[in-house]
Amino acid sequence: MELLANLGIGFSAALDPTNLLYCFVGVLLGTLVGVLPGIGPTATIAMLLPITFSFEPVTALIMLAGIYYGAQYGGSTTAILINLPGESSSAVTAIDGYEMAKQGRAGPALATAALGSFFAGTVATLILAVAAPPLARAALNFGAPEYFSLIVLGLLASIALAHGSVLKALAMIVLGLLLGMVGQDIYTGTPRFTFGFFELYSGINFVSVAVGVFGVAEILRNLEHETTRDVLVKKVENLWLTKDDFKRIIAPVLRGTALGSVLGILPGGGHVLSSFASYSFEKRISKHPETFGKGAIEGVAGPESANNAGAQTSFIPMLTLGIPAHPVMALMIGAFIIQGITPGPNVINDEPILFWGIIVSMWVGNLMLVLLNLPLIGLWVKLLTIPYKVLFPAIIAFACIGCYSINLNVFDVYAIVVFGFIGYLLVKLGCEPAPLLLGFVLGPLLEEHLRRAMIISRGDPMIFVERPISAVLLAFAVAAVVVAVLPSVRRKREEVFVEDD
Amino acid sequence: MKKLTTALLAAAAMTSVSAGIAFAQADYPTSPVTIVVPFAAGGPTDTVTRLIAEPMSAELGQQVIVQNVAGAGGTLAGTQVANAPADGYQILMHHIGMSTAPTLYPDLAYNPLEDFEMIGLVTNVPMTVIARKDFEPNTFEELVTYVQENADSVTYANAGIGAASHLCGLLFMSAIDTQVTTVPYQGTGPAMTDLLGGQVDFMCDQTTNTTGQITSGEVKGYAVTTPERLDALPDLPTTAEAGLEEFQVGVWHGLYAPAGTPPEVIEKLTAALQTALQDENVITRFAELGTRPVSLEEATPEAHEAYLSEQIDLWAPIIEAAGEMAQQ
Numbered sequence: 070m071e072l073l074a075n076l077g078i079g080f081s082a083a084l085d086p087t088n089l090l091y092c093f094v095g096v097l098l099g100t101l102v103g104v105l106p107g108i109g110p111t112a113t114i115a116m117l118l119p120i121t122f123s124f125e126p127v128t129a130l131i132m133l134a135g136i137y138y139g140a141q142y143g144g145s146t147t148a149i150l151i152n153l154p155g156e157s158s159s160a161v162t163a164i165d166g167y168e169m170a171k172q173g174r175a176g177p178a179l180a181t182a183a184l185g186s187f188f189a190g191t192v193a194t195l196i197l198a199v200a201a202p203p204l205a206r207a208a209l210n211f212g213a214p215e216y217f218s219l220i221v222l223g224l225l226a227s228i229a230l231a232h233g234s235v236l237k238a239l240a241m242i243v244l245g246l247l248l249g250m251v252g253q254d255i256y257t258g259t260p261r262f263t264f265g266f267f268e269l270y271s272g273i274n275f276v277s278v279a280v281g282v283f284g285v286a287e288i289l290r291n292l293e294h295e296t297t298r299d300v301l302v303k304k305v306e307n308l309w310l311t312k313d314d315f316k317r318i319i320a321p322v323l324r325g326t327a328l329g330s331v332l333g334i335l336p337g338g339g340h341v342l343s344s345f346a347s348y349s350f351e352k353r354i355s356k357h358p359e360t361f362g363k364g365a366i367e368g369v370a371g372p373e374s375a376n377n378a379g380a381q382t383s384f385i386p387m388l389t390l391g392i393p394a395h396p397v398m399a400l401m402i403g404a405f406i407i408q409g410i411t412p413g414p415n416v417i418n419d420e421p422i423l424f425w426g427i428i429v430s431m432w433v434g435n436l437m438l439v440l441l442n443l444p445l446i447g448l449w450v451k452l453l454t455i456p457y458k459v460l461f462p463a464i465i466a467f468a469c470i471g472c473y474s475i476n477l478n479v480f481d482v483y484a485i486v487v488f489g490f491i492g493y494l495l496v497k498l499g500c501e502p503a504p505l506l507l508g509f510v511l512g513p514l515l516e517e518h519l520r521r522a523m524i525i526s527r528g529d530p531m532i533f534v535e536r537p538i539s540a541v542l543l544a545f546a547v548a549a550v551v552v553a554v555l556p557s558v559r560r561k562r563e564e565v566f567v568e569d570d
Numbered sequence: 571m572k573k574l575t576t577a578l579l580a581a582a583a584m585t586s587v588s589a590g591i592a593f594a595q596a597d598y599p600t601s602p603v604t605i606v607v608p609f610a611a612g613g614p615t616d617t618v619t620r621l622i623a624e625p626m627s628a629e630l631g632q633q634v635i636v637q638n639v640a641g642a643g644g645t646l647a648g649t650q651v652a653n654a655p656a657d658g659y660q661i662l663m664h665h666i667g668m669s670t671a672p673t674l675y676p677d678l679a680y681n682p683l684e685d686f687e688m689i690g691l692v693t694n695v696p697m698t699v700i701a702r703k704d705f706e707p708n709t710f711e712e713l714v715t716y717v718q719e720n721a722d723s724v725t726y727a728n729a730g731i732g733a734a735s736h737l738c739g740l741l742f743m744s745a746i747d748t749q750v751t752t753v754p755y756q757g758t759g760p761a762m763t764d765l766l767g768g769q770v771d772f773m774c775d776q777t778t779n780t781t782g783q784i785t786s787g788e789v790k791g792y793a794v795t796t797p798e799r800l801d802a803l804p805d806l807p808t809t810a811e812a813g814l815e816e817f818q819v820g821v822w823h824g825l826y827a828p829a830g831t832p833p834e835v836i837e838k839l840t841a842a843l844q845t846a847l848q849d850e851n852v853i854t855r856f857a858e859l860g861t862r863p864v865s866l867e868e869a870t871p872e873a874h875e876a877y878l879s880e881q882i883d884l885w886a887p888i889i890e891a892a893g894e895m896a897q898q
Contacts, residue, residue, distance in 0.1 A: 413782030
């Protein structure tokens, strides 16, 4: 068995005491930066890259990879506890996770996130080990038209599933798309909606938007009236999952893992869709869609598994073809080059210890994360018993520090204030911030792929239906709309993004 | 009482600031030096910078930090450093794009020659012409003919306006007197992804990005754009060998400080750069990337300034003829 031999090589590299130590350092750092709102893995890896110069290549890459997937774990913690997602993926976790926390079920929510992520991480690591090269090759069939159709499907699926306020959800997505347009046009360099602000040339910072419309808006709402404030925790019921909880999360975890694994392999940014897609899907097939947005544990289990699976499989294009799926993978490629290894299809043959060592270390790191995170749940939940008047200034301070640290730009901090008030206004108008965030994240991708496809086809829109994968995706998108319009289905239709009532 | 303390603290702070300025030049550097890279981390310019940052740190006796300020073909970073304090604590690594930005961006917020002090050239990275694996032409000569005959259907990928791959494409099209459809990407990574997937036909990029893909046979390599063949890719002919002498281009890199930086500070930075360029590790790693450090005569402010103004004059007519300016 070649696979076993390869995994053997991997285990001997990953279990080397030095590598084990740096794997732990990586996942610990990752968890910490994930927990601190704003400071993401990209900034952390960029800062730590020079330190890894003196390491062995395999040690350096194991640590950097650990930071990345560690941050995916940590990011959900603040989303669940204080409605403060640090990354687009945890924005989805915040929807039901925060509701669970408000009902005193922060413990089970955190445990679900940790267990779901671990399971997904294990499966995705196996996929990486067994089938990385052919999968990466298959993913290359995804060109601009396919990505465009995939994003259209993602956007339409979430509109079609929105309830009552379809119009408001649609408006939020469009507003998000428009916000995503801010900055320089990538094809011509023309500044759009920059209003003379130099800082807006590179677009609005995602963290500013997320922290503003979720976290700060929630704080403003809570401060509104002493009497109507949601007491953050009424009572902490239990820290661990009940038997019933386990039953409810098994299927969503499995589906989330499958969905995330597939989307993560796409090098053109499929992983950003994974948690949104999983949430929409879980709600769509649920027998009790009305519980979503009110603390449904399935709404935490699915997206968290999808997110972690996607994070793991997004290593596939990088490790097997030397192409980055997102900024963190670009940094990892930089780390390869600095170590004197040319990333590309040769790595798997020329550097087997490195290749298999990284893969096995991901599983080891995921195990460490579970062992690290489960005992911490009690500690995190205690955080919620802090009086609100102490907690909210601390949240705002940490969010601002985190946001500032990304680009060392005070403009991003002012943007939090602006988006905080916008978010508050939206809450008052009964609009949901999650579709806005989805539009904001996917808008630039939608535009990029639409225009690229049109350039490649020389202005012929038929390219979207002539290419089979694209045509199938668009057919699904049409189906999603039809399903939403059919009256019998409409009765059952519920909002996919529930923020408040 | 509190007010008094605040006032005293403020006064103390101001004294130390003014004292700091007086000693700045002699003591330089007393705190970490930041090199701003105008492209994303992990890219070739970033790699070159990170490789020289380490020996420069050793020479300067202070940590040299690399900061990535990507966007707008590198002009965001240029604007940031042009407006930074002229104290040598924030300097800029930029490539060939420094000489094309004034033409590409008519509203550019800085003048490369007037708003910067040159520190020295760093390296001149060769470029390679590559294509998707199943692209019909097999040699550079065949490529030229094929592109000329199929100008309506061939697609050329680049990494965005002002990127080296964009400039190389312009020069190639100008040299063979044929315009083809250009598909811009956000960086080399996504462009390479689509080339590997056969979504676009060909591109031209730095050896730092292409060597691995060429040697593994994932893409077709046609030629290198340097006067001589490369050690890393000995089988690849030069564009001159293939009969296109006027098509020669390299991604030259240079270090810049804001205009008005004291000459003593520039001297120290130039010295640190020269030390870095003689560092064994830098030479080895550069070779692995298919490039080599420039000579010590070129790693000087004078040579750098002369080369920059020569390059500005070379590119302006090519870019203007292609009508590829950013619409403002």
